[in-house]
Amino acid sequence: MAPIEEDGSTEEKEVKKKPLSPFATAWLTFYNITMTAGWLVLAVAMIRFSYQKRTHKGLYRSIQKTLKFFQTFALLEIIHCAVGIVRTSVLVTGVQVMSRIFMVWFVIHSIRPIQNEESVVLFLVTWTVTEITRYSFYTFNLLNHLPYFIKWARWENVMEGCKCTGDRSEEVFFVHSQDMDVTGHASIYCQSPIAQRYNFFIILYPIGVVGELLTIYGALPFVKKSGMYSLRLPNKFNVSFDYYTCLIIVMIAYIPLFPQLYFHMLRQRRKVLHGEVIKEKED
Numbered sequence: 001m002a003p004i005e006e007d008g009s010t011e012e013k014e015v016k017k018k019p020l021s022p023f024a025t026a027w028l029t030f031y032n033i034t035m036t037a038g039w040l041v042l043a044v045a046m047i048r049f050s051y052q053k054r055t056h057k058g059l060y061r062s063i064q065k066t067l068k069f070f071q072t073f074a075l076l077e078i079i080h081c082a083v084g085i086v087r088t089s090v091l092v093t094g095v096q097v098m099s100r101i102f103m104v105w106f107v108i109h110s111i112r113p114i115q116n117e118e119s120v121v122l123f124l125v126t127w128t129v130t131e132i133t134r135y136s137f138y139t140f141n142l143l144n145h146l147p148y149f150i151k152w153a154r155w156e157n158v159m160e161g162c163k164c165t166g167d168r169s170e171e172v173f174f175v176h177s178q179d180m181d182v183t184g185h186a187s188i189y190c191q192s193p194i195a196q197r198y199n200f201f202i203i204l205y206p207i208g209v210v211g212e213l214l215t216i217y218g219a220l221p222f223v224k225k226s227g228m229y230s231l232r233l234p235n236k237f238n239v240s241f242d243y244y245t246c247l248i249i250v251m252i253a254y255i256p257l258f259p260q261l262y263f264h265m266l267r268q269r270r271k272v273l274h275g276e277v278i279k280e281k282e283d
Helices: 022-053 059-073 076-083 090-108 118-142 148-156 194-226 243-273
Strands: none
Touching (some): 022 076, 059 090, 059 118, 076 090, 194 243
C-alpha cells in the first residue's frame, strides 16, 4: 500500500535542484532499464504461464525467483535517496520499498499455502503493470526521448493510488527528480492524458489494496497455527513477539491510510479535470 505523501501541496512548491551528474544519470538510466526489463520478463512469464496452464495455480512458483530478485533489487532506491541522486524522502521511499519486501518475503515466500490464492495474482498483476510503466517512463525521460504512448501510460497507470517515490515516490503531483530534464528543471506533463491518469487509479488502487489485504488475511490461519516468526515468553531476551498480531495490525493500518490517500487523489482529480493547470517550475 502506498504511503501518504509529505504534508503540503507539492505541486505549488518551488523545485530548486542541481542537475544530475553524468555518472548519476548513467547509473539511473542503467538501473531503470534493468528494472523495466525485469518486470517485462515477469509480465511475459505470467502471460505465458496463464496461456499454457489455463490456471493461476503454480503461477507464483514459476516466477518467484525473478520477482524476488527484482523486488529486492529495488532496495537500491533507498540508497539513491540517501546519497541524493534521487531527491525524495528516504523515509517515504523506505516505507514503500519495505512494504513490497514485506509482502514478497515475509508473506508470500514464507507462507506457502497462500501462494496459489487468487489474491496474489491481483496484486502481482497490478504491480507488474505499474512498474513496467513507471520504469520505462523514467528511462525514456532520462534519455530525453519520451514517446507519447509512454507518457500517456505513465499518467494513466497509477498503482495503488500513487506509487513512485524517487525511484519510487510520493506521486500525487510530486516532482520526481527523474522527471527532470538534464538541466535540472522539473517538467510536469499536463497534456490530455492526465485525465486518464486521474480515472484509472480509481480501479487500480483498490485492486492492489484488496489483493494485498486478502493475501494477508488468508495467511492468518497458517501463521496462528504454526507460530512462525513469533517469540514466546519465557526466553533469554525476556521479550515476546506475535507475528499473527503483527499481521492484524498491518491490516488495520490500511483503514486510516487507504481512505485518506484515495480521497486525496479524488480531490486532485476534481481539481485537474475542472481546468486547473500545473505549470512548469524552474530554478
